[in-house]
Amino acid sequence: MTAPTNGPDDEPDGLSDRDRAVLAVERQSWSGPGAKERAIREQLGISPTRYYQLLNALIDDRRALAEDPVTVNRLRRVRAARRDRR
Numbered sequence: 277m278t279a280p281t282n283g284p285d286d287e288p289d290g291l292s293d294r295d296r297a298v299l300a301v302e303r304q305s306w307s308g309p310g311a312k313e314r315a316i317r318e319q320l321g322i323s324p325t326r327y328y329q330l331l332n333a334l335i336d337d338r339r340a341l342a343e344d345p346v347t348v349n350r351l352r353r354v355r356a357a358r359r360d361r362r
Contacts, residue, residue, distance in 0.1 A: 291339050294320070298330050299344045302351065 291299075297320055306312040316327045334340040334348070335355060341348045 291334075291337075291343050295330070295334055295337075295340065296343065298327060298334060299340060299347055301327070302331060303344070303347050 301312070301315060301319060304312075304315070306315075313324045316322065316324050320327060322330075331351070335351045
């Protein structure tokens with residue numbers, strides 16, 4: 277029996293190509309307002325809202341942590357700091 281997948285790019289024990297692309301966008305630094313949102317639309321073909329929904333799910337995904345621990349841990353720290361400020 278094979279593991280369930282969420283789409284054609286998914287690998288049973290790893291991240292999908294889209295998930296890897298989301299992490300790659302998040303690794304980049306952005307020069308000005310709107311640059312990241314433009315890149316999200318152009319590179320990923322999704323809205324910024326959907327991007328952040330996917331990113332938030334990835335932050336808690338152990339596979340994302342294994343794939344890119346530096347980015348995922350940075351995002352977890354940022355999220356925790358925002359949570360603490362509330």
